Amino acid sequence: MSVAIAPPSLASPAQDGPLTRVWRPILGTREGRMGVPLAGVMVILIVVGRFAAPYPPDKIGVAIPGSAPSWEHLLGADGLGRDVLSRFLTGGTSVLVTPLGAVSVSFLLGGALGLLAAYRGGVTDQVVSRLFDLLLTIPPLLTVLVLLASLGRSPLIIILVVGLVFIPWVGRVARGAAQPVVTNDYVHAAVARGESTWWILRREVLPNIAAPLIGAFSLYLTSGIVFVSTLSFLGLGDQPPSSSWGLMVAESRGLILTNPAAALAPALGIAVVSVSFMLIADAVTRHVLRDTGQGRPAR
């Protein structure tokens, strides 16, 4: 028997919109209070920074190649004499957009497959789960290397190929979260009403696993950022003369003694972006853990 205390304000979280419901608890954690402003600053820098670039980012010879930071060139110049600050301010886009696209692709495909596997069970579940296992056994960098070599290196293809890497991870999260949900009678009630599978997954199941999925999204976004940066460092992503951060690190690593800023600035950029999203992921996971403790009133 529950003790006779009035339930502690269960009413308020349920009455807010879904956005408030997610953001308020995130900002309530220490990780959230650090991660959200940090990510905000980086996103603004990446989106707006290009307009503040003092020189054209790919103009060669605006400074002495490999020169150290000075008042004209705050972060010095790279091996071709390009202004590092201008390149830094314009090169962050792909660090953010490509992983975002890739992880979204993996959530659409992997999430849908995972949900379907949990809902249908039986053979569907077996096939989908083995497919996930198969994808997990292939080394991701190798797969992407082969696929990019054969399919070309347009940004869209990079997004799809990197998305493929994350499909089994996301799919397993979605399947695991949905499995306890699909046994609920409200799902059976929807089946008995004759709702379509798509409708049931979207309206009855998805809202109940939104919290773990949001947590997984920010987590895999972090991995995606590092993965995409690795690709461009290896020369598999953006091609010169792009100022993509990963590429900048690769091109300038020989200058580490004359102008360390040329390699360190983009490396730091990548680090801060991924750490900030990691902090948000942590905050969300805490929120998720708390949520599952309170979600259903005890019987």
Added chain:
Amino acid sequence: MTEEALTAAGVSVAYRRPDGSLTTVVSGVSLTLEPGRVVGLVGESGCGKTSLALACMGTAAEGGVITCGSVTLDGLDLLTAPRTVLRALWGDRLAHVPQNPATSLNPATRIGRQLAQPIATHLGLTGKALHERATDLLERVGITHPTQALRRYPHEFSGGQEQRIALALALSCDPRVLILDEPTTGLDVTTQARIVTLLQGIITDTSAAALYISHDLALISTVADRLLVMYAGEIVESGATRDLVHTPRHPYTQALLAAQPSAHERRAVRGLPGRPPGHVVIDRCSFAPRCRHAEPECVAEHPVLQPLPGSRAVRCVRHDRLEFSAQPVDAWALPAEPEPVHILELDGLWCRYRKQAEPALSDFSLAIARGDTVAVVGESGSGKSTLLRAIAGLHPPGEGIVRFQGYRLAPAVRHRPDQVRRDIQLVFQDPDSSLNPRQRVGEILSRPIRLFRSDVARHEEAHTVTTALDQVGLAASTARRYPNELSGGQRQRVAVARAFLARPALLLCDEVTSALDVSVQATVLELIADLAATFATTVIFVSHDLAVVRTICRRVVVIRAGRLCEDGQADDVFRAPRHAYTRELIAAIPPPPGAAGSRRAT
């Protein structure tokens, strides 16, 4: 008679709220437990019964404090005794049987070790003597093959056996006082009856003093010598069981009795609207907001517990001016006479679950007349829920034919026409699981309208939802709330409203009241009977509770191990059961409150 085992005087318990203030949930309760006698404590969930039981053990749940009073056991005040003294007492002279044995027995430890612990600690027995005592105990609570049982883990036993083991654990050191907190709630009727008989025997044999807590008045009045009725943390009425159930003086006792369905006669139940306040009310009568007899004088001041002749007491200012009959007399409108047409025919259904050797339903045939109210009765695992799921098309039968309104139905619901999906509606056992926690009540209710009610235009949907909520006795504002903001009874009403919004010809009810308190159960039963009459719906009502079945059904079908045992008009089946299993079920029904068959008259 004068020897007292445990005395509680003026006990109050409070819980600390997150903001640091205290909420009093038990206030000034006094009780006396005597050897060999059972005191029953009855009331709805949230009235403070468990808090009081823990206080009698000298402790409180997490966040709780005993603010005043004394609990005396053999001259020792448990509330001032140090923890080490209490620990030596618990399980030795003072034992507790919790509500759910599944959570009180350690799932990772063999029964033998769990039983050995108190015996070794309190009685100092070891080796062979210890083993002998453990086997003795298991034998006493009716576990067959006790020696093997000692080596098994709790999950290898059924719910009833687990409760027996919990009882053995409590009895391990011959306690002088037994605190039983809803020991049979959640068990089957037959199992319940066996446990109660066992308990009675043990209490007589060991002359332990017992406090028996339950919300089931019918059950508690078969075991208890004295009854305490608790509401909002206070005793509102006390007296000998027989007097109390025959001449209840407090409106709350009266309401509990009126809500209690009876398996002995077909009679109306009257629900008790609202729910207990959840804390002690000090400035007026705490029951006044829900009381049918409330007058301005009831809210003027807090009534005191007035002693009455015959060692009774009642906390009601109007008790001497109120006329109560012991039983509600208004007859329940019998369901309309069924038409001589079959709405549903089942022919040779076989259902299996993949991992089980035994089929859940074997060669099951049944025909149901249009407009009838049919109960399907059986123990858990008898296949009664599978039957409903097969009819609804959620668990397609492996073999056999389901014919509805003369047409043969596809086994799976997704192959059935929309009209059939509309005509057959299902209400599930647990509203926690049948209402999506992420959808507002309004969204939940508008879905069947959108799908099945072509007569309702888009802009009239909101109005139709409001009307449906009103029909089930909920405010229009409920539409904007989420299920977790509602009480269990309110949630089940939303589920009933959802089913009736489709205007079904056949309503399938799967144990719809088993998760609810008796007072709430009555309102839901009333509601289903009412709506079924209004919309001329045929109802199939699956339940393990015979009293509920008797209350609302015209015909009874008894099912065991997937086979039909008995089928007949409710009155005939209850009066003269033909099948041996039906007789067993009916014999397990507790006698009517206060009848001659009850344990003791004094």
